[in-house]
Amino acid sequence: MVTGKSDQELHAEDDEENSVLAGDSHASDDQTSKAPNGGFEDQSVESDGLGLITESVRSSDSDMPHDARRVLVHLMRQGSVMASQKPKLFEQLCRYELAIRKHLSEVYLQLVLDQKSGVAFVASIASEHVGNVDDDGLEDEAADSYESATLIPKRTLSLFDTLILLVLRKHYQDRESAGEQKITIDIERLESYLTPFLPITDHASKDRKKLLVRVKEMVKRKVLSTIRGEEDRYEITPIIRYVVNAGFLETMLAEYTALAQEQLNETDLVGSDQK
Template sequence: MNWSETEIENEGEGQAAPAPAAPAINKDTGALFLGDTGRLPAEARRALCQLLAGPSVDAQRQPTQWTALLRHEDAVRSLLCELFLELVLDRDGGIAFTRQADTAELDSPTLLRSAPLTFIESVLLLHLRQQLAEADTRGERAVVEELELVEAMSIYQKNVSTDQAGYGKRVAAAIAKMRENQLLSKLRGSEDRYEISPALKLLFSAEDVQTLGEAYRQLREGEPAPAEAEAAGEGADE
C-alpha cells in the first residue's frame, strides 16, 4: 500500500482526516525552532557559529557578529568552556577566535584540528607578523602588496628548491592559504594589495617572532630548510 497516494478516512464519514497541525513555536520561551532548548538569542548564536566555523570573528568584516559577541561574551565563553575551548578576544584589535583550552593533565577531546605549516607558509606568517608590528608602531593599517610578499619569500628559495617556477607556485599557494584563513584580506578596488589581520598578534607573540626570526636568519645563511615547520595553525575549519 502506498501511503502517499491513499487518503485516510474517518470511520463512518467517508472523508479524509485533516492533517495534524504543526506544533507552534513558543516565542515567549525564546525558542527559535521546534525542540529548541537553547538560551542564547539568535544574534549570539550566529556569532558563536562563526567562532566555531573559524577562523575568527573580525570587527571590520563581520561587524554584526562582533557586536553580538561583545554583548554576550560571558555566555559565549561559558558555552565554549563546555567544549574545552577558550575564547581569545582582542577588543582593541577587533578580532576574536577560539583555541583549545589548556586542560593540563585532564583527558579532554580535541575539537580544533591543527595543521603543520610548510616552511614557506611559516616564513610567510613570520614576515606578515613583522609587517603588522611595524605598522602598529606607526599607527597605521598593515597593508602589503603581493609582489612585495613574493620578493620577501625569494630569499629563502635556495633553502627549498632550485626550481624557480615551482617555488613561485608554492609561494602563491601560501599566500592563497593566508587569504583562505582570513589572515590576508584583499583591499577593495585592488587586485594585489592586502590588509594583514590583527589576529596574527594573538597567534604569534613577540617572543615567538624573535625565536622564529633567529631560526630563519640561520636558514638564510645557508642551512637547508625542514620539510615542515614546527609551528601549527589552529582553526575549526582546517
C-alpha cells in the same frame, strides 16, 4: 423476530445507528486531540509527506538569545569575527561574550577576544581530563584522546608557511609601530621578504604560483584578507599577533637568517671547489 416493521424501515434504522456510532468515534478523536498533553503544548505533529509523523518544537531548549546563537554559529563555521568586516556581529559577540564563552568551553574551545583590535576567534583548549594517563605506554592513546576531544585538529606548518608567517608578522609589527591602522602588503613585497630565505626552502628560485597558493590558504585562515579592487594586495589582520608571538618572531627570524646564510656559504664553497 416479528417487529411489525417493514424491511425498508429496518434498513433505515440500521443506517441511522451506524451514523451515530461513526459520529461518536470522531467526537472521541477530537476530544483526544484537544486533551492536555502533559506540558508539551508547544509541540505540533506534522507529516513529512512519507507517511511518517514528526514533531516540530516551536520553543527552544536553549537559554541563549537568538542573536547570541547567530554569533555562535558564525564562529563555529568561520572560526573568527572581524569588526571591520562584520561590525554588527562583532558588537553582538561582545554583548553576549559570557554566554558564548560558556558554550565553547563545553566542547574544549575558548574565545579569544580583542575588542581594541576588533578581532575575535576560536582556539582549542586542553581539557584537564585529556591526557591523564598513569602508564607511559599509553602516551599514544592520550594523544588520540586529545585529538578526539577538540574540534580544531593540530596542523604542522611547512618551512615555507612558517617563513611566510614570520615575514608577515615582522611587516605588521613594523607598520603598526609606525602608526598605521590598516596594514597591507602586496605580493612583490612579500616575495622580496622571502628572497633571503631561498637557500633553505625547497625551491631554488622565486615561485609566485606556489606563493599565491599559500597566500590563499592564509586568507582562508583569516591571517590575510583580500582587498576589493586590488588583486595582488592583502590586508594583514590582527590575528597575526596571536599566530606569531613578538618575542618568538625575533628569535626565529634570527635563526632562519643564520641558517640561510650558512646554506648559501656552503653552496658557494661547493661551486668554487668544482671550478
